[in-house]
Amino acid sequence: MQPPSPTRRHDIDALRALAFALLILYHCGMFYVAGEDWGWHLKSTHLAEWLQVPMLIVNRWRMDLIFLISGLSVHFLLRGTALRRFVGQRSWRLLLPLVFGCLVVVPVQPYVQGVANGAVEPGYLRFLADYFGHKRQWPAGAFDGWEHGFTWNHLWYLIYLWCYTMVFAALLPVLRRLPNPFTRLRGGWLLVLPALPLLAYTLTLQPLFEDTGDLIHDWYRHALYFTVFLYGWWLGSAEGVWDELVRLRKRSLGIATTLVAIYLTLVFVLPDDAPEWLGWVGRTLRNLYIWTALCAILGWAKACLDRPFRWLPWANEAVYPWYVLHQSLILLIGYWLLPLHLGAVTEPLLLIAGTVAGCWLLHTFLIRRVRWLRPCFGMKALPPAPAGRAWPRLAWAGRSRP
Numbered sequence: 001m002q003p004p005s006p007t008r009r010h011d012i013d014a015l016r017a018l019a020f021a022l023l024i025l026y027h028c029g030m031f032y033v034a035g036e037d038w039g040w041h042l043k044s045t046h047l048a049e050w051l052q053v054p055m056l057i058v059n060r061w062r063m064d065l066i067f068l069i070s071g072l073s074v075h076f077l078l079r080g081t082a083l084r085r086f087v088g089q090r091s092w093r094l095l096l097p098l099v100f101g102c103l104v105v106v107p108v109q110p111y112v113q114g115v116a117n118g119a120v121e122p123g124y125l126r127f128l129a130d131y132f133g134h135k136r137q138w139p140a141g142a143f144d145g146w147e148h149g150f151t152w153n154h155l156w157y158l159i160y161l162w163c164y165t166m167v168f169a170a171l172l173p174v175l176r177r178l179p180n181p182f183t184r185l186r187g188g189w190l191l192v193l194p195a196l197p198l199l200a201y202t203l204t205l206q207p208l209f210e211d212t213g214d215l216i217h218d219w220y221r222h223a224l225y226f227t228v229f230l231y232g233w234w235l236g237s238a239e240g241v242w243d244e245l246v247r248l249r250k251r252s253l254g255i256a257t258t259l260v261a262i263y264l265t266l267v268f269v270l271p272d273d274a275p276e277w278l279g280w281v282g283r284t285l286r287n288l289y290i291w292t293a294l295c296a297i298l299g300w301a302k303a304c305l306d307r308p309f310r311w312l313p314w315a316n317e318a319v320y321p322w323y324v325l326h327q328s329l330i331l332l333i334g335y336w337l338l339p340l341h342l343g344a345v346t347e348p349l350l351l352i353a354g355t356v357a358g359c360w361l362l363h364t365f366l367i368r369r370v371r372w373l374r375p376c377f378g379m380k381a382l383p384p385a386p387a388g389r390a391w392p393r394l395a396w397a398g399r400s401r402p
Helices: 010-030 049-059 062-078 083-105 108-116 124-133 153-175 187-192 195-204 219-237 239-247 249-269 276-305 312-340 346-367 390-398
Strands: none
Touching: 010 049, 010 062, 010 276, 010 312, 010 346, 049 249, 062 083, 062 153, 062 219, 062 276, 083 153, 083 312, 108 124, 108 312, 153 219, 153 312, 187 195, 187 239, 187 249, 187 276, 195 219, 195 276, 219 239, 239 249, 239 276, 249 276, 312 346
């Protein structure tokens, strides 16, 4: 008989914070990784090909993990919450930060990219007037999204997650009648079977739909991310599977390490005219690696992180504002650093330190203290402050757990 579910899964909270911390570090890495397939909004002069290896290792499962955690979060949010109220709350917490972020936080990204490309004249206020006024036709390749004259850049995750949440809510009456496919998965079946749909999407949909971030036509990523979103929701109610993930954590880590080593060998060694069957082998290895890596991450997190760390309440509150802010800070700081011609060690250290410091300062001293800004960055509103005690109440509430 399984013990009752805890009111709070500390490992999921910790894993969510760590996944987004890794996302920030990954985007810092995008500023420095060399290679034709690693284009980004802005690039340093200190490019390194060796970064392709760690970036590839993380790239293959980083967003799958975030969408899986999002599905797990939906499972916990739905407990004791009516579906209509859930839909309203999620729409508010996803769409308001998306709109605010696109209007206030993101525009600095196309600006610095356009200036660096020589397609935009310096002068941020003039750029904003053109950007929001649509008074001009942007030169081709001025910035990512130039053809539309507008971009959400890294905030694409919010609109994708909102769409998946709405589809999930519409399907929920049917999903609740279906058996949980994870309930009886054990051993090797747990490490293989969930990877098969991911492989099927790679073989059938990926060749047809280029990874452009186009919400309307991004059907490969929609199939992939919505599936792992559902995996997360199912895992939330499959109590016995978590014990199995813990039991298999060393095995899944060993298998994932072996798979990615073989996969990376094929990526870097195979010539462009390699036989098609080797490409199928590589895609199969990639999807098996993604799922076994996710199993290893979930198993180790459950074994090591399911405890009330002192830093966890702060991290739960900070993760959303940091996510919204981080890429604009990376590009802005990188834009400032490039003309200084600093060394290949000093520049990345300053970029990372500046991004972390900027996120911390803006979150700590501005966003969490200003009532109307909190929901714009996905944070819960503060309770009303009693008359005559506004500042003490505000300071106390700012430290409360979301």
